[in-house]
Amino acid sequence: MGLKEDILRNLNKRASSFEEVKKTFPYENLADILLHLEDQQLVKNEEGIWSITEKGKKKLEKGKTRVYNVLVVPAICFFLLSAYFYMGYTGVQEENTQLLQEKAEIEAQLSDTEKEKTDADAEYNAQLSQLDTEKDKTSQLNASYTGTEASLNPLQEELDYLICMEQCTPDHFVTVDNAYVKAKVDELIVGLTSLKQKQMAVYEFVRDEIEYDESSFRSGRLDFWEYPETILRRGKGHFEDKFILLLTMLRMAGTPSEHVRFVAAEVNGNDGWGWIEAYDGTTWWVLDPFEEYTFTDNPKEKFYKEYRVVVLWWFNDEEYKEGD
Known part of the structure; x- marks a missing residue:
């Protein structure tokens, strides 16, 4: 490493x-x-x-360009990472502006739709008093009300999705109940019996089949985490994308939550390190899903003895915690 x-x-x-x-x-x-x-x-x-x-x-x-400290812990880390990514990716400002514009447009559409719903409600209530003489008009307003309600829901869901990508902690993105990712895991581990065999199968898939692409992240938020299904469908991602997908697939392959986690740490005074820690039933391993590594390269006990490790924060699908 x-x-x-x-x-x-x-x-x-x-x-x-x-x-x-x-x-x-x-x-x-x-x-x-x-x-x-x-x-x-x-x-x-x-x-x-x-x-x-x-x-x-x-x-x-x-x-x-590998950078591992992707979640802002102290304020100075944010400014260092912001400067780093600005120098490394000259197009990030344009992409960020586009994302904010998309968000503003959705918020404007949501506001307009809410106003339409309010207007429809008012007209609907007014016409109820004339139900006996204006049944046809009331029926039309009911249809308008239903259509407005239906158009509001997907807009709200899209807005919630964008807000979460900016504000949610990374444990939110470990979606162990995702059917699409689970189907791929089931395909990879079919016929395997031991937990370690299953863990190695999903590790080698993420290492070999998910292309490392330092330009495939979506900017405009500080943590850069994305949902595993998005990464799997795309087939490539930045280093944090490969980590979040591996963590999710290890859980789906049968690894208990207390036996797997993503770790961000300071190693020998350098705070830019990150990895996955997983327990196969007998041994804890430090995992990097990149082509120069294998599953059994780094036993955790040996790694922690060889290097001076200070855990800054860690997470899995059940917990996010600062410190060890």
Whole structure:
């Protein structure tokens, strides 16, 4: 995860001997990490000098924009993230303006429809007193009233949806009762018997089949979370989209809520980290649903010993909590 990328960045600046790398990254397993990176053709060793490969440089470029702290905790995080995303995505302001315009138009339509409903109610009540002589007109007003009521409901639902995308905490988006996502999970785990097999099946699906696309989020709100069905139908998403979909599918595959959660944390003083923690019945795992990782890469116990981890906040479908 972060350590491997830090080593690649260091070697991208200049080639170094093992001793020079060791000074910068004094870890006992540094040699194993370098060999692992060499197996992945991300670095190479020529006559004792370690240097980054072209594939390693591309890997750095691909992962450069990863940001994990997507929910505003203190106010300073909001401003740092706002500046980061402004520099990384030059079109976000235009998309944000469009979203706000759509919201304003829906609110205007809702206001007009509510006025129409009020007018229809008033006319309806006035005509009730003339029921005996104006039955035909009353029937027409009943139809108008019903049509106005029907048109109001979808507008209100759409407005509620947009408001929630701006204001709801991320646990709201873990929709474990969604039939569309559940059907995909059932397809993935058919014939599998153990919980771990099912967990690995949905993990590999999100890792391999949901394309990482840093431009496919919808701007105009601070948390950037979206519903799992939207992400699954689209087939791609930003890093937080892959996390929310994996969390939801792990729950649907049979993982109890107390055995899976999304974690945002500070690691070795860096507060831009996020991952999924899941328990398979015997072991807790730290999961990243991206192509360079596997399900069993990071046992939680080992990860928490190797790094200085401070949990900032976490959530699943039943709880959102700041701190551990």
